[in-house]
Amino acid sequence: MAKIHEVAAAAGVSISTVSYALSGKRSISPDTRRRIEEAARELDYRPNAGARMLAGRRTQIFALTEPFRADTHAPAHMAFVLATSIAARRYEYDILLLTEEEASAGMRRVASSGLADGVLVLDVAPDDERVDLARRIALPTVFIGVPDDHEGLVCVDLDFEAASALAVDRLADLGHRSIGFVGHPPTSYEKSNFPPRVRRGLEARAAERGVACTTVLPESDGPRRAPVRAAVRDLVEGGATALVLHCDDTSHAVALDELAALGRRVPQDVSVVSVGATFETSSFQPPIDSVPLVPSASCELAVELAMRMVDGGEVPAAVHLIAPEYRAHGSTAPPGGASG
Amino acid sequence: MAKIHEVAAAAGVSISTVSYALSGKRSISPDTRRRIEEAARELDYRPNAGARMLAGRRTQIFALTEPFRADTHAPAHMAFVLATSIAARRYEYDILLLTEEEASAGMRRVASSGLADGVLVLDVAPDDERVDLARRIALPTVFIGVPDDHEGLVCVDLDFEAASALAVDRLADLGHRSIGFVGHPPTSYEKSNFPPRVRRGLEARAAERGVACTTVLPESDGPRRAPVRAAVRDLVEGGATALVLHCDDTSHAVALDELAALGRRVPQDVSVVSVGATFETSSFQPPIDSVPLVPSASCELAVELAMRMVDGGEVPAAVHLIAPEYRAHGSTAPPGGASG
C-alpha cells in the first residue's frame, strides 16, 4: 500500500505532479513522467480508493442490482453479470453487488452514501419496484431490460420484436408457409418482459408475410419435458415445416431429440431457428440457426450509456434497442422434404 | 446526499458528537442521541463512503473473486454468490465482484488500492492460482472450497467425507449391504476439489461398515442422459439395493425417472440418498433424502471468519470443515422389496 508521497519522493517531484502524471490531466515533461511511472511501478502504487473517491468525486464503482427471483434462470443471469463486470472494467470501473431485498434498499443506500457513480439494473420485471426508485435517486441508472412503465428511464435491450421478425423473414424467404412457435411456459409471459415481445414480433411478421403460425407454450416440468415433446409432435404433424424456438436450452435439446425420434431430418424435413437464446445454439446436434440475445452486447451498451451519464453527457431517456443478428448454422432450408 | 455537518446543525451539536452518536463509540446522553438520530433520519443521512474509508480505515467492502470457468455450474455458483452477499450484509458489508481474468489481477488491485477489507474466494480449483496470491497480499482472505495446497490459508467447506459417510451409515443402519454410487462425470474429479472427497468418504465408510459399493461416473451429455440411465440400470440390476447420488439436478431427475421406468419403487425396492447437492432434493418426485451442501452455511462461516480477521482477531490458518446434516424425506427404507 504505497502512498503518493512515497512515489513523489522516489521520483523527486511533488505529489501533485505525481497525480497529474498518472492521471494525464496536465501536461508533464516526458522525462518527469517516465521517472514517476517507474517509481509507481516499482512501489506497486495504486491510489487509495477512499481518498480518490473523496477528493475526485468519482467512486469508479457501478452498483449492479439483481433481485435474483426464484424463477430467475441462473445460467443466463450469470452471463449478464459477467458481461456487465467485463464491460465495466474496460472503463476501470468495479461492480458492487446488490442482491435480493437489498436490490431496492441497496439502491437508496448506495445513492445516499455515494458508494457508486451509477446503477445498472438487471433481472427487470414488468412491474419492477426499482422503476420508481430509479426516478427518485440522483444517480445515473440504466435498465438492462424494459419494464412496462419506462417513462423517463434509460433502458437497453435486444429488439426482440425485430429478432423474431428476422427469423420469420428467413423462413418466409425460403418458402415456408406454415411455422410452429415453441415458447416459454405460460407464466413467463407474465413475469418476464421479453417473451411477449418475441411472440408479438413473430405473429405480426408472420401475418404480414402471409405465413401461418401456430403458437404453443409448453410447461417445462419433469426431466422428460413431455409437454415440449408433445408440442413438437403436434406442430410438425399439423403441417408446420419450420419451428421457431424461444425456450430454455433443455427444451431446445428435447425438441431436437423429438424431431429425431419422429424421423424428421433438420433441415431437410423441418427447419429450426432459435430466437432470443443466451446459450450457444451451434453446439446442439444438429447446430441450430439463431437470432441470439447476446449478453455482452446489452451490457456493453448499458455500461457505455452509464459512463456517458457519469461524465455529464446527454443520454436520451428512452429504450435503446439493439439490432438483432441472424446467425446461420445450417438448420434452415426450403420446405419440401425428400425433394429438398 | 446530506452531510454530517447538516445533521450536526439540525441537531444543534458538533459533527464529532454526531459521529459518536451514530457509531456508538462513545457515550452520548439519551436526549442528544435521540435528536441526532431524528435529524439523520429526516435528512436520510448516510456517511459518505469515500470519507468513511479514508478516515475510518475500513471500507466495509469484501471482494468476491470468482473466475467463472467454462465448467462452472451456474445455479450452484449463483447460490454461493447470493449467500455470500447476504451474509456480508449482516455485518453491513458490501460485495465487490472480481470476475474472470480480474479474479486474480483484481485481488492485487483491490489489495493495493485499499478498496476492500478482505477477499472471499469462490470457485476454488485444486491448483488455484489465487493460492499464491492470497499468501502475498496483506488482506484477510478466506477460501470457500479447499485447494490442494492450502498451507497457511483459511478455508471453509462442507466436510464432504463426513457427508458421504453419513449417507453410508444411514443405509448400512437400515441393513443395506450393497450400494451403488452415481457420481459426477470423470473430468469433474480433476477440475473440482470436492467430488473426490465425496467418493473417498463413501468408499472408506462402506469398507468400514462391510458394505459393497460400486462406483459409476457417467458422462452427462445429451438431453436423454443415456449414460446416467445406463448407470442406474446396471447398478440396480447388479444387486444394489440403495443408490447414493452425487451429480447435477438433471441427472438426479433422470435417475429417478429411470428407476420408475425399471419398475423399482423408492424406497420399497431401492433407497436413494443425495450427497453434496446444492439444490432442493425434496421437490423431486419422489422427494429424496439428502446430505446437502448448504451454500449459506459455508458463506456465513466464511464471512464470519473474514470479519474476525478484519477486526484483528485470531483465525487459525486451517480448513474449517462444516459438519454435514442428514435430511430425511422418506426415500430410504430397509432393503427387501415386496416385504418392505
Added chain:
DNA sequence: GCCCGGTATCGAAGCGCTTCGACAACTCGC
C-alpha cells in the same frame, strides 16, 4: 468547600488524494 472521577461534548488533526491558482522558466514575434 475542594478535589476527584466520571460523563457528555467539542475542536482540531489528519486520512490520501485531486485540483486550483501561482509562478518560474522558456519560446516567440517584432
Added chain:
DNA sequence: GCGAGTTGTCGAAGCGCTTCGATACCGGGC
C-alpha cells in the same frame, strides 16, 4: 530585448469523515 503566451511544476485547500485529547460540568466523599 521586451512583453505575451506557453509549458512544467509546486504548494495548499479541501473532499467528509473518524478519532484523539481537552474541557466543561456534575455529584460524592471528606
